[in-house]
Amino acid sequence: MLERKQLKNRTQVTFVLPADTPEGPVSVVGDFNHWNPAAHPLQPQGNGTRAAQVSLPTHSTHSFRYLAAGDYWFDDPTADHHDGTNNHIHT
Template sequence: MLERKRLKGRTQVTFILPADAPQGPVSVVGDFNHWNPAAHPLEPRSDGTRAAEVSLPAHSSHSFRYLAAGDYWFDDEQADHHDGNSRIHT
């Protein structure tokens, strides 16, 4: 799931997944963090989900995917567009 909050000149994007699907550590990786899996790991939240927040320039478009344990890459079904990667428009 994706949540967006508009801020002055930026958009705060929260990438959210269930706590146990998939199991193990998961990171959101994309052009906004140079595809670095260590940059934005999803962290547990009190509501039973896990999430990572990224602040992106407003009115921009970015490619991303999730990377889970075992080199398992997957897309976000709620992304704005899919072209081999998930895409989000801020």
């Protein structure tokens, strides 16, 4: 799930997943972090989810995917667009 919060010239995007689906560590990777899995690991939240926040320029489009343990790549069904390879978010 994607949550957005408009800031002055940025959009704070929170990437949210259930705590145990899939099991193990998960990172959000994309063009905003040079596809680096160490940059934005999802962290456990008090409400039973895990999340990572990224601040992106307003009025921009970014590609991303999730990467879980075992080199398991997966999509976010709430993304603004899917091109067959990546998810896209518009801020």
